[in-house]
Amino acid sequence: MEENNIEVKRxxxxxxxxxVEVIAVDDVSFNVKSGEVVAVMGPSGSxxxxxLSIMGCILRPTSGEVIIKGIKTHEMDExxxxxxxxxxxxxxxxxxxxxxxxxxxxNVEVSLNLKGIKGKRAKEEAKQLLExxxxxxxxxxxxxxxxxxxKQRVSIARALAxxxxxILADEPTGNLDSKTGHSVIELLRDLSVKEKSSVIIVTHDNxxxxxxxxxxxxxxxRLKNGANSKKR
Amino acid sequence: xxxxxxxxxxxxKIRFIxxxxxxxxxxxxxxxxVGIYLGFMQNASIVIDNTDVDIWITSKNxxxxxxxxxFPETKINLARETKGVLHAEKFILAxxxxxxxxxxxxxxxxxxxxxxxxxxxxxxxxxxxASDVKGGKHIIMDESAEKxxxxxxxxxxxxxxxxxxxxxxxxxxxxxxTTAPFIFTSYDTAKGLASYIGQDSTVFILxxxxxxxxxxxxxxxxxxxxxxxxxxxxxxxxNRTRWYWTxxxxxxxxxxxxxxxxxxxxIVIVGQTIYTSTIEHLREYGTLKAIGANNLFIYKIIFEQAxxxxxxxxxxxxxxxxxLIKGYEKTGLAMIIPNYLIVSVFFLTxxxxxxxxxxxxxxxxxxxxxxxxxx
Ligand SMILES: Nc1ncnc2c1ncn2[C@@H]1O[C@H](COP(=O)(O)OP(=O)(O)OP(=O)(O)O)[C@@H](O)[C@H]1O
Ligand SMILES: [Mg+2]
Numbered sequence: 269m270e271e272n273n274i275e276v277k278r279x280x281x282x283x284x285x286x287x288v289e290v291i292a293v294d295d296v297s298f299n300v301k302s303g304e305v306v307a308v309m310g311p312s313g314s315x316x317x318x319x320l321s322i323m324g325c326i327l328r329p330t331s332g333e334v335i336i337k338g339i340k341t342h343e344m345d346e347x348x349x350x351x352x353x354x355x356x357x358x359x360x361x362x363x364x365x366x367x368x369x370x371x372x373x374x375n376v377e378v379s380l381n382l383k384g385i386k387g388k389r390a391k392e393e394a395k396q397l398l399e400x401x402x403x404x405x406x407x408x409x410x411x412x413x414x415x416x417x418x419k420q421r422v423s424i425a426r427a428l429a430x431x432x433x434x435i436l437a438d439e440p441t442g443n444l445d446s447k448t449g450h451s452v453i454e455l456l457r458d459l460s461v462k463e464k465s466s467v468i469i470v471t472h473d474n475x476x477x478x479x480x481x482x483x484x485x486x487x488x489x490r491l492k493n494g495a496n497s498k499k500r
Numbered sequence: 501x502x503x504x505x506x507x508x509x510x511x512x513k514i515r516f517i518x519x520x521x522x523x524x525x526x527x528x529x530x531x532x533x534v535g536i537y538l539g540f541m542q543n544a545s546i547v548i549d550n551t552d553v554d555i556w557i558t559s560k561n562x563x564x565x566x567x568x569x570x571f572p573e574t575k576i577n578l579a580r581e582t583k584g585v586l587h588a589e590k591f592i593l594a595x596x597x598x599x600x601x602x603x604x605x606x607x608x609x610x611x612x613x614x615x616x617x618x619x620x621x622x623x624x625x626x627x628x629x630a631s632d633v634k635g636g637k638h639i640i641m642d643e644s645a646e647k648x649x650x651x652x653x654x655x656x657x658x659x660x661x662x663x664x665x666x667x668x669x670x671x672x673x674x675x676x677x678t679t680a681p682f683i684f685t686s687y688d689t690a691k692g693l694a695s696y697i698g699q700d701s702t703v704f705i706l707x708x709x710x711x712x713x714x715x716x717x718x719x720x721x722x723x724x725x726x727x728x729x730x731x732x733x734x735x736x737x738x739n740r741t742r743w744y745w746t747x748x749x750x751x752x753x754x755x756x757x758x759x760x761x762x763x764x765x766x767i768v769i770v771g772q773t774i775y776t777s778t779i780e781h782l783r784e785y786g787t788l789k790a791i792g793a794n795n796l797f798i799y800k801i802i803f804e805q806a807x808x809x810x811x812x813x814x815x816x817x818x819x820x821x822x823x824l825i826k827g828y829e830k831t832g833l834a835m836i837i838p839n840y841l842i843v844s845v846f847f848l849t850x851x852x853x854x855x856x857x858x859x860x861x862x863x864x865x866x867x868x869x870x871x872x873x874x875x
Contacts, residue, residue: 317873326790326869347794354792363875365787367504369511374502381501382792390501426791438873 272299273433273466279332281318292318294489300466308470310486316470324357324436325349358427360437364419366411372422373407379429397425417448437469505804522769523813529762531821537755539834544677544745545738551620555707556737558730564741566678570701575726582721584713591620591704594694599659601650607680612690622684628669633686640669645681661693771856778860785864786871795865802857810853
């Protein structure tokens with residue numbers, strides 16, 4: 269019996285934009301176990317990013333529950349949330365969001381620093397993480413001197429700092445050509461198996477479907493196929 | 501710890517240099533304004549501060565050392581009889597004119613002291629002795645007077661108030677605030693030269709007191725006894741003179757305003773550069789928050805930027821100020837940078853840079869981490 273790293277219950281998010289109500293996420297419930305890779309798909313505007321932001325404790329839901337490792341994050345106050353993100357969640361972004369003035373190594377180091385790992389130990393761990401994503405020979409490169417795929421690998425290494433239970437990726441291959449994108453997803457898959465973390469990937473890429481344990485389809489904020497579409 | 505603050509600063513070198521120029525400019529301007537002001541003020545009370553007495557008695561409402569009026573010299577007897585007074589001495593400051601070497605005249609401040617006690621006499625003798633003013637119309641001038649008076653040497657004859665006098669001593673670094681050169685001479689000669697003071701008058705009475713007695717009580721007693729004069733401790737009279745030139749003439753305000761402008765310019769430049777840098781790095785701050793940084797972490801980055809700017813800008817400014825002091829001395833004027841100023845300008849610079857970064861703090865901590873998902 270594998271435990272749930274994250275549980276989402278009856279999640280709802282309503283945006284109020286210029287007196288218009290937009291229901292971005294509508295009554296969504298599902299769980300993700302450790303070691304599981306879940307793809308979230310759906311048309312543009314269907315609420316994928318909104319859902320991911322709420323799961324990552326970046327955005328607060330209008331109603332519903334987000335339980336991370338048994339912690340009811342929807343009941344916590346605003347200034348406790350950074351700590352939850354820090355401990356349990358690793359983010360990977362379509363635009364990489366690396367720090368341009370920092371080398372690959374330092375980009376990973378910052379994340380370790382935030383998690384209380386400092387000095388020499390942080391440097392060594394950052395180096396190991398970069399080696400794991402295949403960038404052992406690029407540690408001192410600035411982001412601008414790396415290719416798109418390499419940048420995304422650095423951001424994966426950064427997301428892996430301190431072994432988060434949950435990795436949330438919003439279109440991680442959106443800025444990459446299909447071959448590079450493929451290897452990035454393979455890497456993520458690999459890591460989720462080894463680290464027993466839950467990986468949730470928002471994507472438009474149909475091929476990611478084949479590499480994931482499950483696919484969630486969103487349409488107008490609602491899950492189309494229930495919580496379990498495809499089981500491998 | 502990786503210092504995102506420093507990495508970002510050094511990454512954008514042009515902006516960093518612009519910020520440093522701003523900070524440095526402020527530091528130099530503040531140092532120069534306060535230093536020049538203190539230099540002037542040192543001259544303003546230089547004779548008071550270098551005369552070894554405890555109390556100065558002046559005519560009523562004398563505003564400063566240079567503009568003192570005469571009063572009856574018989575009052576010295578009352579002073580001598582007052583309890584707590586060990587020693588009292590007559591002392592003159594009178595305005596006069598001196599012939600220049602190349603023709604024409606210059607205003608001078610004639611100082612007459614008792615050469616037997618030496619009280620009120622010149623210090624910092626470069627040539628000759630203060631006691632040599634005895635036995636004739638002998639004067640001592642400061643080497644800085646050569647600019648106005650032309651070259652002079654020991655033994656030279658000059659004319660003060662149409663009377664022949666002989667230079668018997670030269671001092672170093674004794675300059676008046678009014679820029680009129682000081683002419684030190686004996687009390688009697690001074691009275692002869694500035695005969696308008698009147699035979700029975702003096703300009704100051706200088707008093708040495710019994711250190712066992714409370715000086716303020718002695719001042720009180722002298723006030724009651726002598727009447728029609730003002731009695732100050734040396735410190736009070738020194739401060740009164742400085743205060744006059746600082747406040748009554750508005751000169752202090754001028755320096756203060758310019759120094760304040762330096763401070764304001766610094767805030768604006770540092771504020772601008774840190775702010776634009778913050779705006780450009782907003783996504784990074786958002787990312788930091790998304791990956792678990794709290795607001796304190798963000799504060800630290802922005803404050804560290806401010807502090808690095810302040811410290812480096814201050815050091816560069818301080819070094820430039822040292823050269824400025826040397827250059828300024830060549831013009832014969834003094835720029836005084838005491839230790840307390842070195843320390844306070846440093847903290848002022850910190851204050852300047854930190855307050856300049858406050859708007860940026862607001863901007864960076866208000867950033868919605870949801871920005872990270874925007875492409
Ligand atoms: N901050 C916001 N304020 C108001 N409405 C918003 C906001 N963010 C998203 N929305 C709306 O919520 C809905 C879902 O947006 P979301 O970004 O989650 O979609 P998405 O599935 O990620 O789309 P895409 O595939 O284009 O990235 C959209 O209708 C969008 O216009
Ligand atoms: Mg999206």
